[in-house]
Amino acid sequence: MLPGHGRYDYRPWRGRPAYEWPGGTRLAVYVGLNLEHFAFGQGLGAELAPGANGGGGPQPDVLNHAWRDYGNRVGAWRMLDLLDELSLPATVLLNSAMYGHAPQLVAAHRARGDEIAGHGRTNSERQSTLDEAAEAALIAEATAAIAAAEGAPPRGWLSPWIAESLVTPDLLAEAGYRYTLNWCADDQPIWMRTRAGRLLAIPYPQEVNDIPAIVARKDGAERFARMIVADFEERLRQVARDGQPQVMGIALHPYLVGQPYRLRALRGALERIAAERDTVWITTAGAILDHVLALPEGMVP
Template sequence: MELRNHGRYDYSALPERPVYDWPGGRRLAFCLCNNIEIFSYRSGLGSDSAVLTAPQTHRNYAWRDYGNRVGQWYLFDLLAEHGLPASHNANSAVLRECPQILAKILERGDEIVGHGRSNGERQDGLAEDEERRLIVEATEEITRLSGTQPKGWMGPYFAQSEVTLDLLQEAGYEFMLDWPLDDQPVWMRTRGGHILSVPYSVELNDSPSMVFRQESAASFERMIVDQFDEMLLQSAKRPLVFTLITHPFIIGHPYRLRALRRALDHIMRHRDQLWITTVGGVNAHIRGLPAGTVPGAPA
């Protein structure tokens, strides 16, 4: 059979790539990516705490809304205790409907990554003009509310159509998080140039782990620690990006937050060996490296 090829990047074997450093001579970058989302009441899309295919009800709407009302604020406190920055993949509507969250993000100096209009919808089933409108509307609202146009994008549900990369690059985006193909940044081809893929874990992610696979908080804690320890070891050979993905309506429940607290305590004991940054920080550093350092680099 003939394999269909996406044409966005070429195969690149990890040991054959140039070796470079992160700032300060570090080899392991640590980024915490937090998803702040809003949903439509009793309609559209949205995960459930117990049944994967459950219809939209008052109960699962309220369970998700807990994240914006309570869990996010627990998480802000935990980040502050450790002096950690964060990248927030934010639906534009949540910044409008929950202005206190936006104010706290701006006060902390955290990064906002475009994450669609809401998580009640996906973009991969839309016609090109409709998808372009979704990206433009989300971008314009985030820019108006925050005062800064986002440079990065994460599609709700990791969703992309055949032309999403093209539309993002044309809308001025520099990087995206939807392709979990590597532990290093990779340049992706678009019809108008290139866009950077910054590593974003679908594995070290509280939503697929604890909601879809129904793993325990203790299991997720063990995953974080094991992933970190192994990547720290591997980073002696080459630069890597360790991303930890959270959703406040999941990780923000106190018993899960306690597991995250223990995992962060473990990571922070190695703080001197890490470049603690944001996904936007990774993007900026890569763009300052000599051409050809990163696979697929634009000419």
């Protein structure tokens, strides 16, 4: 037997119970907007040019740090304008360090009623490298910061760099979380087992995601926008054909898609989705959780 995680059973796509999203729709679409802050001169971070200073030199890596900070200073505000223009909600995946670094930006999302989900303290660190007590402390610190600022603790979590230890789902459930975005194993929400009860895994994309597309594969702005539209239109075809509900997430980082030429391409893709708001459910991850919780037992694998 191969080692396994034991968090969920294999359930083939065919033969699952079919259910609907609100309004009789079968496709739920949400924007996962990552608001991240990075340490200067140390720690992890996406790179515009590989290696510190573009050539493997020593820290401080001014080029890549400043490029990422552009997202919070400029790109994220342009993303807010675009979301307002198209009347799109967002699930904000928030490093709690953002409260100290860019509180006005978090306040702007609060004002428009966006969901705030936990995304660690900073994307300069991975929780998977910590022992259990230190990881629990990280989750508790980030959760407390969001609860203090937003008036309620977050219900969902995305680990920085999607990094988990063997006990991360257990620690999340024990900290009061109801869903995780870490596991990209399905096109529907699925229940995971933890030592503190069930935790819902809501699909979060690793394909329709600007980090692997733009940073890793070096896809251009138009190609990434076409990817979003192709994913959306194929899903529309599938749900009409087989009746199975699906979740489509769109993962975005303002230091990438907030660049003007990428924003222009992204606008066209999101306009295509917004035009179907009467036939799809444009929502948040938290609202998906609420809908799943209201379904009859056994509908969700």
